[in-house]
Amino acid sequence: MQDTINEVKDTIVEEANNILDYTFIFSKEISITVKGLLFIAFALIATAIILKFARRFLTRNLPQNDKLKFITVFTYVRWFIFVVIFLIGMHTAGVNVTAFFAASAALLIGVGLALQTLFQDIFSGVFILMDQSVHVGDIIELEGKIGRVLDIRLRTTRAVTIDNKVLVIPNHLYLTNILFNWTENGIETRESVTVGVAYGSDVEKVKSLLIEAAKSQEKVLKIPEPKVLFTDFADSALNFKVVFSLNNSFETQFVQSAIRFKIDQLFRENNITIPFPQRDVHFYQEPRK
8 A cells, every 4th residue: 555655656746747747849049948938927926026125125114106107117127127037047047148148138238328328317316215305495505506406306306496587407417526405404405695895984883784684675574583604804805694584595696686776875875985995006106325
């Protein structure tokens, strides 16, 4: 009885091995066994599970809109990984894919050189979405250009300037340039206006007039109150800076301009002089011999 069981078991194992070793021949150079196909299928299924958990981990803290954009990019990355795993699995299973790898490498090098900037923009867009350093509505300064972010896409970011012109910013510039995010710490920002007055002016009077000029603007916040700094004894003037807060830094230059108009008016009414650079030139005449 035991011998019969062993014979049946050996027969089943032998048949299973025969099935697993069955070879599909596509050409003289390309052939694969059933065992190899099962190995490739297992590798692809395991990769799919790992990528699924990786996507959930990377998008767990992203807003819904950014999450959808990231998933779009991740889909392309996932298919690329599947192709790589499939080729590696084929090679491991004994399929001769050397020629295919060589052709693919040459093709990828050519495409990579042609689309280098495009890939930089796309991957930079992914980093922006993950890093959360820039959000829609933020006021940013990049390469001397200032704008409010309207939309963050995979390749570009759109921002509108104070002149109502739309900036289309390639995302790779975020990684290669210094970015100033004016509203990273909130919408409230500190701004200032500088002015110089003539020597001999009543500095306390100047201080009160500067504070009055700042408070006269509705868009200047009452709290914290505007402050005045006596910054320097310059060559031709006493320099002051009036510092104030705004909750819409996108309008900074208009508020600064209005404050300058008000300062000029108040100084004229109170006989405070804004000097201009002066130089004294002395002539010396040599005595006649």
